[in-house]
Amino acid sequence: MTALRRVVHEVGSVEFGPATGYHQHHLVVGRELLESLFADPALAAVRPRLASPGESVRIITPLDVVEPRSKGPGGGMFPGFLAPVNRKRGPDTHVLRGAAVLAAGYLPRNQEGLIDMSGPAAPLSPFSRTHNVVIEFDPAEGAPLLEVERAVRRGLLRLAVQLADAAVDSTPDAVEELAAPHRPGTPTGGLPRIGVITNLQTQGAFKDVFVYGASMAGSLATLFDPAEIEDGAVVAGQYGHPALRNPTYLHQNHPVIAELRARDGLDLHFAGVVLCPEPVEQGGKEHVSAHAAWLCQAAGFDAVIVTKEGAGNADNDLGMKVDALEAAGLTAVALYAEMSGPEGTGPPLVAGPRRGAVVSTGNYDQRLKLPAVAHALGGTRLRIIDAEATAAIEVPVAMILGGLSPLGAGRLTCRAEPPAVGLEGVA
Amino acid sequence: MVTNLVTIAEQVGAPRIVPGRGIQYPSGDPNLSPPAEHEWRRRLVERALAALTTPVAKPTIFTVDEMGAGA
Amino acid sequence: MRLVHYVNQFYAGLGGEDAAGLGPSVRDGAAGPGRLLQQLLGADHQIVATVVCGDDYAASDPAVSAELLGMARAAGAELLIAGPAFGSGRYGLVCARLVAAAQAAGLPAVASMHPDNPGIGEAGAAPVVAAGAVARQMRPTLERLAAAVAKLATGAPLTAEDGRVGATARIGRLVQDRAAKRAVELVLARLSGDRERTEVPIGGFDVVVPAAPVDKASAAAVALVTEGAVVPLGNPDRLESARATRWLRYPIEGVDSLASGTWESVAGGFATTHANADPNRLLPLDAARELEREGAIGHLHGEFFSTVGNGTTVATAKRFGVEWAAELRKAGVQAAILTAT
Numbered sequence: 001m002t003a004l005r006r007v008v009h010e011v012g013s014v015e016f017g018p019a020t021g022y023h024q025h026h027l028v029v030g031r032e033l034l035e036s037l038f039a040d041p042a043l044a045a046v047r048p049r050l051a052s053p054g055e056s057v058r059i060i061t062p063l064d065v066v067e068p069r070s071k072g073p074g075g076g077m078f079p080g081f082l083a084p085v086n087r088k089r090g091p092d093t094h095v096l097r098g099a100a101v102l103a104a105g106y107l108p109r110n111q112e113g114l115i116d117m118s119g120p121a122a123p124l125s126p127f128s129r130t131h132n133v134v135i136e137f138d139p140a141e142g143a144p145l146l147e148v149e150r151a152v153r154r155g156l157l158r159l160a161v162q163l164a165d166a167a168v169d170s171t172p173d174a175v176e177e178l179a180a181p182h183r184p185g186t187p188t189g190g191l192p193r194i195g196v197i198t199n200l201q202t203q204g205a206f207k208d209v210f211v212y213g214a215s216m217a218g219s220l221a222t223l224f225d226p227a228e229i230e231d232g233a234v235v236a237g238q239y240g241h242p243a244l245r246n247p248t249y250l251h252q253n254h255p256v257i258a259e260l261r262a263r264d265g266l267d268l269h270f271a272g273v274v275l276c277p278e279p280v281e282q283g284g285k286e287h288v289s290a291h292a293a294w295l296c297q298a299a300g301f302d303a304v305i306v307t308k309e310g311a312g313n314a315d316n317d318l319g320m321k322v323d324a325l326e327a328a329g330l331t332a333v334a335l336y337a338e339m340s341g342p343e344g345t346g347p348p349l350v351a352g353p354r355r356g357a358v359v360s361t362g363n364y365d366q367r368l369k370l371p372a373v374a375h376a377l378g379g380t381r382l383r384i385i386d387a388e389a390t391a392a393i394e395v396p397v398a399m400i401l402g403g404l405s406p407l408g409a410g411r412l413t414c415r416a417e418p419p420a421v422g423l424e425g426v427a
Numbered sequence: 428m429v430t431n432l433v434t435i436a437e438q439v440g441a442p443r444i445v446p447g448r449g450i451q452y453p454s455g456d457p458n459l460s461p462p463a464e465h466e467w468r469r470r471l472v473e474r475a476l477a478a479l480t481t482p483v484a485k486p487t488i489f490t491v492d493e494m495g496a497g498a
Numbered sequence: 499m500r501l502v503h504y505v506n507q508f509y510a511g512l513g514g515e516d517a518a519g520l521g522p523s524v525r526d527g528a529a530g531p532g533r534l535l536q537q538l539l540g541a542d543h544q545i546v547a548t549v550v551c552g553d554d555y556a557a558s559d560p561a562v563s564a565e566l567l568g569m570a571r572a573a574g575a576e577l578l579i580a581g582p583a584f585g586s587g588r589y590g591l592v593c594a595r596l597v598a599a600a601q602a603a604g605l606p607a608v609a610s611m612h613p614d615n616p617g618i619g620e621a622g623a624a625p626v627v628a629a630g631a632v633a634r635q636m637r638p639t640l641e642r643l644a645a646a647v648a649k650l651a652t653g654a655p656l657t658a659e660d661g662r663v664g665a666t667a668r669i670g671r672l673v674q675d676r677a678a679k680r681a682v683e684l685v686l687a688r689l690s691g692d693r694e695r696t697e698v699p700i701g702g703f704d705v706v707v708p709a710a711p712v713d714k715a716s717a718a719a720v721a722l723v724t725e726g727a728v729v730p731l732g733n734p735d736r737l738e739s740a741r742a743t744r745w746l747r748y749p750i751e752g753v754d755s756l757a758s759g760t761w762e763s764v765a766g767g768f769a770t771t772h773a774n775a776d777p778n779r780l781l782p783l784d785a786a787r788e789l790e791r792e793g794a795i796g797h798l799h800g801e802f803f804s805t806v807g808n809g810t811t812v813a814t815a816k817r818f819g820v821e822w823a824a825e826l827r828k829a830g831v832q833a834a835i836l837t838a839t
Contacts, residue, residue, distance in 0.1 A: 428836045428838055429837045430839070431558060431839075432512070432587070432591070432838070441706065442706055447837070449558070449772070450557065450767060451554070451772050451773060452772045452773060452778075452780065452838040453780065453839060454782035455773075455778065455780075455782075457772045457781075460643065466785065468779075468782050471782060471785070472782050473601070473794065476715040479711060479715060479718070480711045480712050482711045484708065485708070
């Protein structure tokens with residue numbers, strides 16, 4: 001496994017301009033570059049837009065979100081999509097922190113998610129705090145939607161690399177050393193070896209997550225080098241369940257890996273990362289879960305944090321993993337969103353584990369009142385609630401992109417208490 | 428578990444639940460004639476035995492009267 | 499506000515367990531504890547009617563709540579009060595269902611019962627305030643209930659400060675630490691021995707991992723156990739009628755049936771007349787013995803265990819369950835039929 005250096009360039013503002021550039025925290029996105037990156041027979045037009053934190057802007061039907069990153073002149077970012085899988089990559093990964101590129105528009109399975117850059121929904125999405133380059137797009141007449149999706153993804157990934165390329169020669173704001181996880185057998189000094197299993201949705205078209213450019217559907221769990229995830233080995237092609245979706249950005253900035261790294265050597269040993277598919281039928285689920293538990297044991301984990309992507313079907317896999325791990329003698333904790341109804345009095349978990357422990361990332365059904373906004377990107381109408389995209393609306397947390405982040409990026413949780421104040425009353 | 432208060436049995440997680448006809452008489456029914464009540468009680472115990480030999484994953488209700496009809 | 503109060507047959511003065519089968523009725527003004535409640539409420543609110551029903555009648559059919567709600571509304575209810583049910587399971591169940599139905603229909607409602615009342619879960623999102631464990635605690639219970647009613651009448655929600663208990667809502671909150679960090683802390687806590695800690699209760703009330711099924715009943719040793727307080731006539735071993743602290747065991751080897759007059763139920767939570775007329779209605783020995791003879795049961799265990807469920811705490815009941823399982827396993831028993839009242 002590899003050690004890596006994250007070379008961080010902060011972004012404080014962004015604008016469009018004739019040429020792409022980065023200077024003293026200001027990012028300029030070149031229009032011509034952008035058009036060329038998205039030039040594709042499957043796309044009739046793209047309309048780039050900007051949305052920055054604090055603005056009265058609502059991005060609706062967001063698709064994937066990617067953090068601008070580059071390996072520098074040697075290249076190699078996003079193996080399997082932009083770069084060959086086996087090419088040796090350098091130790092430095094340049095990051096434009098505070099910026100994101102995302103597409104917004106219609107693709108199948110894209111339940112009408114949203115990101116509000118200000119207001120009560122803002123604290124619930126990680127993407128209200130990034131300077132967003134939003135690509136609206138129109139499919140070409142008759143273009144198969146899978147081709148449209150591929151074109152959009154290719155454009156986003158290339159844009160992410162080219163924007164970060166602009167910062168490569170700048171003095172970084174920070175350099176973060178990311179040590180490799182400890183191999184089994186390394187003396188721990190009594191510290192517990194804790195790993196993470198990240199379940200990836202593998203349901204086919206528009207509901208798939210790619211590892212080295214390919215779906216994990218049909219495979220078993222595998223140990224995986226977190227440095228590869230930093231370099232874009234995991235790319236999201238899954239557009240259902242906005243609040244329960246893990247965009248590429250959150251794999252690149254995997255919260256659980258980050259927290260394990262933060263305490264590595266202090267009260268734990270970061271023992272490794274396992275990627276695992278989420279099969280859609282019972283037999284597959286049992287088989288995959290049993291194998292994943294075995295794999296964690298073989299890798300010498302003492303405990304595992306398990307994450308998912310999706311709703312009820314994913315919950316099933318999550319519960320089975322936890323139960324299998326605990327039965328194998330490993331301590332397991334899973335991140336679940338609750339689905340306890342608008343009043344929060346229903347059973348919190350429908351497909352929970354029988355053993356182990358659960359972190360709550362919030363209640364899917366909790367209602368939120370959002371004010372009208374000045375501008376909407378991605379579309380003009382929120383079809384799912386039949387409202388103008390800029391209107392004042394009432395929505396469940398389920399609709400906020402990243403709102404119930406299964407990877408643990410959010411600060412939302414549920415507490416058992418008599419109903420007093422809704423989310424509006426919380427800072 | 429043989430009980431009339433099936434909801435509570437489910438809430439407490441009793442995996443195998445056989446509904447009785449009355450709170451005061453979980454394995455009886457004073458509204459029936461003695462031979463009919465005895466016959467019903469037999470069916471109840473048979474249903475309980477069936478429940479005991481059935482794998483369950485969560486609280487499951489095994490109704491007596493369903494089985495009774497025509498059994 | 500115009501209040502309607504629901505009480506059971508006992509608190510309405512219609513009788514005890516003998517009247518538990520009575521159907522619903524309504525009377526003007528306050529009745530039973532409603533009178534003291536009215537005093538405590540003062541002139542601002544008036545109990546205009548009291549709806550009454552027998553516990554057995556009301557508890558055995560969930561549809562009865564709709565009937566009772568209808569009667570309350572017909573009597574002009576602007577707010578519905580149910581109880582206090584204290585620890586009475588059936589009464590609590592009815593009160594909980596009634597306020598849940600009222601809330602769903604848009605009528606403000608509040609129930610009063612002890613937090614351990616087994617019926618409390620059916621209240622859903624409707625408020626329940628804590629009552630004492632027993633009727634002796636009527637006055638402080640009604641004082642709290644009156645305060646809750648007054649607050650509810652202003653449109654303010656009830657909180658833990660008002661004595662609110664029961665299936666409370668799980669409300670979304672933004673906290674300091676992101677979930678990933680909380681997951682690491684949780685796993686460290688569990689590794690260091692805290693096996694209770696979790697952000698989400700697993701399984702709700704309790705998680706009972708189902709035992710694997712018995713292979714064949716005809717080859718199995720099966721025991722009969724009960725929480726219906728079946729004891730020899732006269733209760734020689736002094737089993738409690740409520741809030742059990744112990745359980746008892748009695749031999750039934752060679753006994754074909756529980757004869758009336760030899761056995762009785764001392765359960766305090768319901769009328770035991772039917773059970774005493776035929777104790778097999780609480781512990782189905784006669785049917786089980788027959789089935790054993792016919793080969794449907796391999797072997798009926800030679801003794802039964804008995805305790806009383808009425809008012810017994812969950813912790814105690816759990817303990818009894820564990821002890822019973824241990825005893826039965828020791829004796830080579832593979833399965834048990836538990837009758838619960």
